Amino acid sequence: MAAGPTTAEKSGASRPNGSSDRSPRGGDGEAREGRFRVPGPRPLLICSALILLVASGIWALYGSSWFRVERVTTSGTRVLTPREVEEVAAVPMGAPLVSVDTDAIEARLAERLPRVDTVDVVRSWPHGIGLRVTERKPVLLLEKGRRFVEVDSAGTRFATVDRAPRGVPKLVLDASASPSLRRFDTDRLLAEAVVVAGELPKKVAVDTRVVRVTSYDSITLELSGGRTVFWGSGEDGEVKARVLSALMKATPKAGHFDVSAPTAPAATGS
Structure with a gap:
């Protein structure tokens, strides 16, 4: 009476060449290929347009002559004159409007003009700086x-x-x-x-x-x-x-x- 197949033979029969009997459901290569798919031309065009837009905005604000300080206006003065205020404010004429240090201007006015109670330095696009002054009143x-x-x-x-x-x-x-x-x-x-x-x-x-x-x-x-x-x-x-x-x-x-x-x-x- 012939002996039946051994356990190893059964295993070999069910897993030829030592491979698993699990059927593949999409190989690893296919998964990696889907996960790292190269973007198409449309996303690349959108990214390029956004980069160009940001670069253009930065150039317009800092590099162009479109948004630069050309005038300074003063309001709210009673005893002081606008000229006195503007001389102390020392607003950098011709500088990019976005780069003007408004806090530094306010500090100069408060330090050198004690009659100034408060001052608001505001940007007036595209070419102006406004100084809104409130003077102290004697009681x-x-x-x-x-x-x-x-x-x-x-x-x-x-x-x-x-x-x-x-x-x-x-x-x-x-x-x-x-x-x-x-x-x-x-x-x-x-x-x-x-x-x-x-x-x-x-x-x-x-x-x-x-x-x-x-x-x-x-x-x-x-x-x-x-x-x-x-x-x-x-x-x-x-x-x-x-x-x-x-x-x-x-x-x-x-x-x-x-x-x-x-x-x-x-x-x-x-």
């Missing part, structure tokens, strides 16, 4: 010899002028004898005076000639016609302003008003 004046130092609403001393601007009260700091001077120095008293000046009723502000400060809680307003207002400290300013308006309306002929304690105001003299 008080400090006498300095025969000249006047302007102080704005933030307490900043920003300019010294020969002539006092019209409608701006003088500030007199006379706190040398104040026992609280060590606690509230002249800068703090100046700040308090600025706060008071900003909270005055409009009619009172127009009539105020002098703001006199002798201590933190002793601020007096000297008005036109020899009238005075004892304001006290800078606290409760809005309340004091309302009380003062009502008091002056009720006693129009009074010469002295006291709103240092707004719950108990007083008017005296005539």
Whole structure:
């Protein structure tokens, strides 16, 4: 009786030449060929067009004469002149508009022109730079010899002028004898005076000639016609302003008003 095929023979019969009996479902070569297919002409044309477009845009902004600085305009000046502002701004004429360093221009103006509160440097395509200036406004004046130092609403001393601007009260700091001077120095008293000046009723502000400060809680307003207002400290300013308006309306002929304690105001003299 003949022996049946061995296990090796069976294996050899089912896998001739030692190959797997799994039928191929697309060879590796075909997969690689599909995965790394060379792009056709259309994608290449699109990429080339995009590269050309970007290169053209860069050349137009930086290399061409189409978008270069040809003029500078200044707006918002009141005391300063546009020429003063533009000289300090030093905008590079003829430079590509896109490359102008607007932050550097703003920094120069802030450093060299203290009267400038804020400035916006804007590009005005295709050839302009605009300087939009906001100047500081004085709310008080400090006498300095025969000249006047302007102080704005933030307490900043920003300019010294020969002539006092019209409608701006003088500030007199006379706190040398104040026992609280060590606690509230002249800068703090100046700040308090600025706060008071900003909270005055409009009619009172127009009539105020002098703001006199002798201590933190002793601020007096000297008005036109020899009238005075004892304001006290800078606290409760809005309340004091309302009380003062009502008091002056009720006693129009009074010469002295006291709103240092707004719950108990007083008017005296005539």
